[in-house]
Amino acid sequence: MIAIVYKLIPHLLSWFCIVLVLLRCFSVRRSVIMIAGISGFICGVADSAVLFRFFSASTSYAVIKSALGASFFLFWTIAVVAVYRSGERSTTVSSRARWFDSSFSAGVISAFIAIVSGAICACRIPVVDSGALTYAVPVLAAISLAYASLCIEKRISVSFKAAPLGAFAAVVALLLFSSSSLPRLDLFSPLSMKVMKGVHDFVHQFMESILIPDHLFVKPIVWKYIGLLFGKEVGFWGGIIIWFTPVLLIALAIGSARLPSVAHIRQGAQRRKLLAAAIREQRLQLVIPFFSIVIFAGAAYQSSFPSVEYWDPTPVAVTANQAGEIFIPKTGEINLEDGKLHKYLFKQGTREARFFILLGPDGQLTVDLDACAICKPDGYGQADGAVLCYYCKTLIPLETVGKPGGCNPVPISFIEKGDGVAIDGITLINSWVSTVQATTRVTEGGK
């Protein structure tokens, strides 16, 4: 029980902050937000429980992750619109504010956010031993934290308002922070991976389209620059840009919003006083976006240290027989079909190759290189229901291991012979060498 509470800390912490932001953002009665929020959270936990009970884990995660992805996308859209509109004088604000501040919309928005929050929280509870009691833990914790939030919010000075834009940024940041410790819900790692893959594919296509067969005409110095594009840095920095741009745009939109016109006020002191108040309010409104930037940074940081305990097997050295064939028995010292990832190291002269054997969910064994076509060959570890690329921290669901492409481990053909698996040593080495050459050459600046 205590272990579960411990695991839930980041999620409950963000829930606490979310309630605080919601209470501060809407000017409707606090009870509306509290009731909508708490019932939303309970619904979210229940939704999550139902999803995991009746659908496969990957479907369930996909549903919740889509909600997160959608909110991040919405966040981008709103940020861009906000910057675009920040120059306008706020004349229509009153009608928008009236809609925004109705009890109904405040309740609906709060409830929706709470559902996502609760669903993420429930994902952290192991499906196997999840009785109703286990789910009561986050629910009770969430209710008491919401109450604590309410008490604290009442004490915060009234001059500290949360503008809708800033509050939205904070909520998205907190939801992403909450989800980033769950590798299968995390958005940041796949985002940087997508960027890396995108750049990789683009450069590759570009090279092919202008008919440069590899490095025939391209001088090594050029490779150095092209190489930069393939590095982890590109994915990382690209990811960072996509990650942080919307919240920066929102801060910019708030910071550059036109101040109310005071030109009609005749007395200088009065005019300056109003102007100073407006400037002060604007500065205070920037506090929340800056807080969100910190949360986004925390989410990105958390995402590179997934909290799922993964299994990192040490490679077992294997050799080939006279026919150049590596034979690995299914049973014996190692049971190949136990569902775990088994790593091997094959050496031939000065050359070597790392690979692993794994029993897929479909009951078929697969043999794959401990490397993919994109990343530096740091290899894979095993997380629950997935393998994890150590380099880009992407989780590859077990269902897709054995299929080629992307960040999937490169599959190797093999023959199941009686009570073992036979792999051709030469094929293995060649496959390893070409894969690793393609990824290290570019990542290390080209040779």
Place this chain on the structure above:
Amino acid sequence: MAASIIETTGLTRSYGDICALKPLDLLVPEGEWLSVMGHSGSGKSTFMNLVGGLDRPTSGSLQVGGENLLALSEDGLARFRREFVGIIFQQHHLVPYLTAVENVMMAQYFHSVPDEAEARFALERVGLGHRLKNRPGELSGGEQQRVCIARAIINSPKLLLGDEPTGNLDHKSTIMVMELLKELRAEENFTVIMVTHNQEVAAWGDRTIYLDDGILVREERLVKTDEG
């Protein structure tokens, strides 16, 4: 009769065992020009500092502009000084390395936000339109005191306090400064409290009170000969 801008009852201020202001009951109607006279050490500055929110009374009640100064927090008192009071001292207290216009803008800055055009205009009003970019050291005593007046009125105070503003000035400059204050008061309708040792200066006011050893000993209403 106009409402009172200042109301004191039993107002005292002691420094240790020195009682600088003995229980004082005083009403100052809005828009009045009150002169305060008395010997050196009679408690004139002490009274001014209390009314201007620069100091806190030892006992008694003190209402200025409807605010109970005793009940105000430090922040509240700072806001009161910023928005309600303008002060001119005998020593000009201008920042020596800032120009005239910058000195005025400084007061705007502490009040809200600086506005150079407005600061220039304020200096033009006190007749220093041609000395905007001069530092205090390059101005005469009378001009310095006029910069102080511009600075004191820039935030449209309801109450203007002068603690011997003309103490260092010759007769001609004194007349000039007093004329200026009179003009500005006519335009802005602020209340003036002016401490002075000079009977002639006191005569610019509507009423003079005399303090002696912290006690209000006498008060004189002046009949304006020039205003009929």
